[in-house]
Amino acid sequence: MSRKFSDTSLLFATHNHGKLVEMRDLLRDRGIDVVSAAEKSLPEPQETESSFVGNARIKAHAAAKATGLVALADDSGLCVDALHGAPGVYTADWAEGPDGRDFDRAMTRTHGELIEAGAKEPWSAEFVSVLVLAWPDGHDEVFEGNVTGRLVWPTRGQHGHGYDPMFVPDGASITFAEMSGVEKNKISHRSRALSALIDACFT
Numbered sequence: 351m352s353r354k355f356s357d358t359s360l361l362f363a364t365h366n367h368g369k370l371v372e373m374r375d376l377l378r379d380r381g382i383d384v385v386s387a388a389e390k391s392l393p394e395p396q397e398t399e400s401s402f403v404g405n406a407r408i409k410a411h412a413a414a415k416a417t418g419l420v421a422l423a424d425d426s427g428l429c430v431d432a433l434h435g436a437p438g439v440y441t442a443d444w445a446e447g448p449d450g451r452d453f454d455r456a457m458t459r460t461h462g463e464l465i466e467a468g469a470k471e472p473w474s475a476e477f478v479s480v481l482v483l484a485w486p487d488g489h490d491e492v493f494e495g496n497v498t499g500r501l502v503w504p505t506r507g508q509h510g511h512g513y514d515p516m517f518v519p520d521g522a523s524i525t526f527a528e529m530s531g532v533e534k535n536k537i538s539h540r541s542r543a544l545s546a547l548i549d550a551c552f553t
Contacts (some may be wrong), residue, residue, distance in 0.1 A: 352491050352550040355420055355483060359383040363413035363423035365394055368511025369540070373422075375531055376544050380552065387413050387421075402427065402439055402480040403492055410484035418486050422547075424540060426479035428513045430460065430501065432469035441513070454505075457516050461503045473501040477517065479539040481547050491551055495542030510534060 358381065362373050365388040374384045387394075387409075395412040397405040402425040410423035427441030437444045437460065445456035464473055476498045484490040498520050505515035507527025514526035519537055526534050535541045 353485065353489055354553050355551045356553045357382075357420060359385060361385055361387065361390065361413055361417060361419045361421040363387045363392070363409040363421045366511070369424060369426075372531070372535065372538070372540055373424075373544075376535055376541055380548070390417060392416055397425070397439075400439060402478055402494075403482065405439060406480045406482040406492075407484070407490060410482040410490060411488070414484040414486045420486070421484050423482050423484070424479055424543075425482075426477065426539060428460070428475055428477055428517070430464070430473065430475045432467055432473055433460075433463055436463070445512075453512050457505055457513055460501070460513070460516070464501070471500075475499060475501050475517065477513075477539040479543045481540075481543045483547060483551060491547065493543045493546040493550070495539040495544070495546065497537060497539045497542065 370386045399405045406423045406425035410421045413421035429435045429438050445451040445453045479495045481493045499518050501516050507515050507525045510527040
């Protein structure tokens with residue numbers, strides 16, 4: 351049986367503002383106040399694992415140990431079939447540059463690698479989100495959510511974050527970045543992982 355979480359405040363181990371906004375929106379109806387690691391001035395731990403779950407565990411346990419609070423961490427990414435699953439766990443790394451993270455750069459690189467590989471459209475891809483809920487005593491619970499779709503170029507839409515402007519989920523004709531937050535949160539990989547977490551751990 352999964353360990354239950356019954357607090358009214360949750361520490362979200364992220365420095366990503368877009369992810370923070372999504373998590374607050376997803377948990378608003380449950381009356382849970384979501385506070386980020388950035389707001390707690392926590393350092394970002396090095397993500398040294400080669401899997402989503404490994405990196406999510408690093409972030410969740412680091413935040414729980416540093417604060418003595420139950421901490422939630424997300425590690426997520428875009429896995430492109432024609433690129434053999436890349437960028438995958440290195441999704442954010444593809445956005446790194448001399449001026450910090452720039453996801454326009456990351457999306458341009460993704461498109462360029464598809465062209466270089468001679469990949470034919472539709473470019474099928476999957477967003478993956480792994481959530482780890484960690485307690486200060488070292489216990490954790492793990493949940494995964496996925497959404498499949500295709501990539502488009504040029505990018506479309508101004509909402510969302512990350513690779514949202516180039517990802518069209520299956521069953522839709524618009525990108526995540528063209529959807530409202532409410533529309534995206536109904537079907538996103540992160541919302542699916544969180545739904546499983548809520549079913550298992552929230553009282």
